[in-house]
Amino acid sequence: MCGVWPLSRSYTKFVMYASYISVHLVIMNMNLYDVMGDLELTVKNITDNTIVTTTFLMLFQLRFSKLIKNVITIVKEELTSSDFENIHELGLYLSYNKISNTFGKYAIRGCIITWVWWYTTPMLHAVLSGSVTGKSNDSAAFFLPFPVRGFVHYEDNFQNYLMMYVYQFPMLFVALFHTNTVSLIFNLVLHVCGKFSILSHRIQNIQVDSLSVNQFPSIIKELVNKHLKLIVMARMLNSALDTILLIELIQTSIRMGVLVYMLSTNMGNFLNALRFTLYIIAVTSILYLYSYIGECMAQESTRVIEAYYDFNWLKLSTKDQKTLLLCMITGRRTMYITAGKIYVFSLFGFIGILKTSFGFVSLLQALI
Numbered sequence: 346m347c348g349v350w351p352l353s354r355s356y357t358k359f360v361m362y363a364s365y366i367s368v369h370l371v372i373m374n375m376n377l378y379d380v381m382g383d384l385e386l387t388v389k390n391i392t393d394n395t396i397v398t399t400t401f402l403m404l405f406q407l408r409f410s411k412l413i414k415n416v417i418t419i420v421k422e423e424l425t426s427s428d429f430e431n432i433h434e435l436g437l438y439l440s441y442n443k444i445s446n447t448f449g450k451y452a453i454r455g456c457i458i459t460w461v462w463w464y465t466t467p468m469l470h471a472v473l474s475g476s477v478t479g480k481s482n483d484s485a486a487f488f489l490p491f492p493v494r495g496f497v498h499y500e501d502n503f504q505n506y507l508m509m510y511v512y513q514f515p516m517l518f519v520a521l522f523h524t525n526t527v528s529l530i531f532n533l534v535l536h537v538c539g540k541f542s543i544l545s546h547r548i549q550n551i552q553v554d555s556l557s558v559n560q561f562p563s564i565i566k567e568l569v570n571k572h573l574k575l576i577v578m579a580r581m582l583n584s585a586l587d588t589i590l591l592i593e594l595i596q597t598s599i600r601m602g603v604l605v606y607m608l609s610t611n612m613g614n615f616l617n618a619l620r621f622t623l624y625i626i627a628v629t630s631i632l633y634l635y636s637y638i639g640e641c642m643a644q645e646s647t648r649v650i651e652a653y654y655d656f657n658w659l660k661l662s663t664k665d666q667k668t669l670l671l672c673m674i675t676g677r678r679t680m681y682i683t684a685g686k687i688y689v690f691s692l693f694g695f696i697g698i699l700k701t702s703f704g705f706v707s708l709l710q711a712l713i
Contacts, residue, residue, distance in 0.1 A: 375494040395596040412585035438539035460520040541645035548652035579680040591685030602705030639682040639690025646680035
């Protein structure tokens, strides 16, 4: 929809949407400058500013990254080749594919519900307060879904307010694009995890008894080549995503803390409390899933080495055992998903991020 797909040859949609986001980001930061003296309004601006800024950077990272384009091309080729020797290997791969497929279905639906609610709440507030019909003298009822410095004076003029409100409608696609990008990352990482799982299964199920004297070296050579290709692909994938994931880590940590604070200050307003609750659930879920796929990558890459040890190597000749030992030593590399090569995504790290975010909440409560 936004023309950001890396393999697309057309740039028309991309230029149009990137231009819109650029303008919106400028007026959003102008608003941030205007409210800098009011810490509460600053916090509200940061809540939306972080996701828009992240989306803007991700637009260009996805569209022009050659590494991401190469990874997507490799994954498409591997899926086309269907390199599964039996139904069990297909089941191992689909166990990871189902995770990304389930996320894709429910995340998009949840994203649409959350952001439609986020977009319509200000108008509902204006209608219920009577500002639209002129029955209320509270001009503060006219506020936009995303804080910006308006092109026109809209705070006490419904026609200007409606014009600015409609102008912000394409911002709904920011959340949709962000969720689709996250879904793409999950698909790519879990694809590699599935390939590591298949490789471990093949190593564990080498039938030593049925092998001739010269068969084992050729089988090991093939498995080692597959292992090396997976290592290269995992590193390429990490290099392609580390900038995006660093941006995601920073903005998610900040946004989670800000949202929890905003929820604590809006407990008396049911609509706002529900809106912030849904938003917090969405942000926390994405952060948890990043940590989960990082954990899967580390575990599956480690299981390859364990698989070498688990199969019946005692029946091998001394020469073949030394070859196997060499494979274990040279292939003893745990693959990670990192953010800017400074943070490793894992379930243990997820707890640390939550602690940091809630520490940020305590700081905001102390300042405001």
